[in-house]
Amino acid sequence: MASYTSQELMVTAAARHVADGEVVFVGMRLPLLGFLLAKGTHAPNAVGIFELGIVRDSAAPAPILTMGDLPNLYRANWLADTGDAMALLQQGRVDLSFIGGAQVDLYGNLNTTCIGDLQLPETRLPGSGGACDLACLAGRHILIMAHQRRRFVPRVDYITSPGYGDGPGWRRRMGLPRGGPSAVITTLGCFSFDPRSRRMRLETIHPGVAPETIRSETGWPIDLPEAPPETTPPTEFELKVLRRFDPQGYWTGRR
Amino acid sequence: MASYTSQELMVTAAARHVADGEVVFVGMRLPLLGFLLAKGTHAPNAVGIFELGIVRDSAAPAPILTMGDLPNLYRANWLADTGDAMALLQQGRVDLSFIGGAQVDLYGNLNTTCIGDLQLPETRLPGSGGACDLACLAGRHILIMAHQRRRFVPRVDYITSPGYGDGPGWRRRMGLPRGGPSAVITTLGCFSFDPRSRRMRLETIHPGVAPETIRSETGWPIDLPEAPPETTPPTEFELKVLRRFDPQGYWTGRR
Amino acid sequence: MPAEKRMRLDEAIDRFVEDGSSVALGTGLETCIPFCAGHEMIRQKKQNLVLIGPISDILFDQLIGAGCVRKVQAAWVGNVITGSGYNFRRAYEQKRLVVEDHSNLTMTMALRAGAMGVPFMPSKTALGSDLPRSNPGLKAIVCPFTGERLMAVSAIRPDVCIIAVQRADPFGNAHAWGNLGLSKEACLASEHIILTAERIVAPEVIGSDPNRVLTPAFRVSAVVHEPWGAHPSPMPGFYNRDHQAFLDYQEASRTAEGYNRWKATWIDGVSDRKKYVDRLGSERIQSLALREHLISEPADFGY
């Protein structure tokens, strides 16, 4: 079996959520790689929308570190305004997006604004970017996170990107037209949300991870099955495609 | 003295309202000619904005019958969206515009929607186009009209393009941010609005027109001075420029 | 590989324009009006259409005269260089037609609201006007921040938007240039987009300049090759406006009988656009050709 890094496993798991032909609003960093991997494997007809004002249905012709790299503009379907990309999103034309975050809670609310008090924070983070918009308006969105107790908290300090709020019915009450997080992919496992309680639950555990590690790195008492299924590792082909898009291992930890 | 048509006199009078360097939102037909005449004579630096999404600071290189004729796109400063032209207007970047109309009242309210009752009109007219927007949002606007009793009525049947409503303070109460009609140019004379009462008043009478004609063709008791000054006729140069833009006399009645 | 969307115009109209559909047309205002598509709707005897557009020039009048239209949402319906649209007048005055009166700005905001996926957009136009009397989609509101009075404009989301463009590939990627009017908003706001193109080109041609693209291919439902599709309106890069056609139409449409004769010749009497162009004749066609060319300075989209 191929050797792979934790990030490569996460990106692969993320990519597998993209169905062929779906419209994906693609964020920075790992989400960008996940989209490229999906396009290069099982979802060749996926369409990518980028907040810079880019729509493309082919992969960039050369490796890119970020969505603003010129190969990502080359032969795009549309180079337009951010407002045009946001129009497609707000209308409901986006099936799926990926968001990275610093702090998440059991309802999938995400914080990328500040750790601690907003006025006197322990750490000020970069902010929403497009993440709030994706969490509010995409058909579904997937969170990609490092799994650490300080990040997996019972209640985030600041909701940058709404998940299920305080539980069932919250999104509707807030006026959000659709969506919600469908999965969380972490350094330890893959999670989904119980359709009734809207609480995060384990789907698969990454190879070599002990359930106890997940319990201890999660800041709320998370229910775990006795013997959770393992996350399917990346195939040789997936790794090959992934490494074509990230040849230096900049994002996938091989540098 | 040169001979000229009634329309040539009206267009010339309209053009003279354009100060050099002003931004003019240019409408269809006579207003279009008025702008071209001003550019070709005393206001070479006037900038024209057209509702189709065109901004240009030079005259079209060939005669045009309407703003969508391709010479009006040739070497424009900007070919953009109607929304972009409207943004400049709504922001207050437009000094002046011209509007034609079917029915006007003593406060300069203009009707281009229907004569008679809205539900069962005597005549249904084409509607606002951009006229309502210009009347609401330009720094000032000028009406160009045939002067007939059935058109100059005490109260229009429908306000397509607001003038001063029912008098002083009305525009502010309605929420209009600026503007109002500054002049009315008709087949009989040139009119302005009293700054206090906001009622239409005669400024100059066209050569050869009897004051009594104005009184009888105006549907409300209009005050006229004993000996109103005459409208200055078009100069040879103005006629020459004007006829370059309307060589067939399509708009200025020489056909 | 994305899906090919190329089809004949009659197929596209048959598939995507149903009786009762709301259809955005003429969103370039005076240029690039898809007359070919309107004529095909008339030939197919569509019923109860809702027409949406800022200034339709004479295309709306033709559809109304043919009895295809139940309602018009527009800022202006007539004939730009002559004034009245007689079929429009007749139909309204005989209460056969509902009109929702817009201004160009309120129509822009209505389609932009549709495009942005919000139910309304605020404006500062039409305050004090009577437009809200003949348009339930206009309502005065108060700004939640400043307290100022504003005119809210309700979103319009057409079922179909038909756009005449210069060139398209078979997958729905297309270049449009000239003044764009409300075309971008109309495409984004609509459920289906039909493109009629003067030329069909390879994807590489469109991909060489993604800034010239009007709307993303994945939102396009049909691509139709229809040279002279916008005649008598002008098509930048291809042909000038045919003023005579507008004047002739004005004369012909003064009476219902006159319109019907005109329609028998120019719509029912030609089975498709090719036959229409044949009827115009080569001399007429040549008189509309561009005489002065102006080629855009290249831009490099490399890396």
Added chain:
Amino acid sequence: MPAEKRMRLDEAIDRFVEDGSSVALGTGLETCIPFCAGHEMIRQKKQNLVLIGPISDILFDQLIGAGCVRKVQAAWVGNVITGSGYNFRRAYEQKRLVVEDHSNLTMTMALRAGAMGVPFMPSKTALGSDLPRSNPGLKAIVCPFTGERLMAVSAIRPDVCIIAVQRADPFGNAHAWGNLGLSKEACLASEHIILTAERIVAPEVIGSDPNRVLTPAFRVSAVVHEPWGAHPSPMPGFYNRDHQAFLDYQEASRTAEGYNRWKATWIDGVSDRKKYVDRLGSERIQSLALREHLISEPADFGY
């Protein structure tokens, strides 16, 4: 003849950016960020600026580190490929900086409201989020037509907008291409517009393609010829992104002292952009050149 607006960058910044000005920068998000202009503001020791932009990449961080900034209105402040902006963090955590948190969509709507001359625009984003806690320009409202809950976004009207474009003429006509981000809205919304251009060209060049123009010349206050003005961000048609510069900056700015050393070298240590480019060196510069060219298909704007 319209007025010539060409001037040196230091003149343009001196004339149009005052202490306390609100300045929109980096409206292309990741591309065409006018680093040259930010550096000149730092050299001129501007104070109490309000920075406006969606995703500033590291330019906002540099201005904050130099003590020029009182407030930021932004969706994201950091370093796109590495994450944190350390000067931003330090300044905020030490209460030297006010932040109004936007999302990319709320920033788009704020500038679009400014552009359209309305005091707000509605959206369906940020509902349920905490953004209104750190942004008084966001307020939940109810749609006057549908009753649905919406997020109103208050207008932003910057004093100055600075845009890096590919080519401009001396009168303010300019071509911009690539992804355009919020640049159109920012230009329309701003009182003054400064264009920094890779090339100054004759008016005929710009006039050959009026669809490629970002904003009308009559609204432009200054045109500055500044090759490599957007480095290290990419400029479509001219140069690629200099990733190493972003990585180096990340390392350098971990401490205030490190940032000051970096600033002494790359901003205060070079009197203008020409010297900055000299310091980068020809090898570095050449490594960023386009290797694969893609020339746009011509369009004819004739008649």
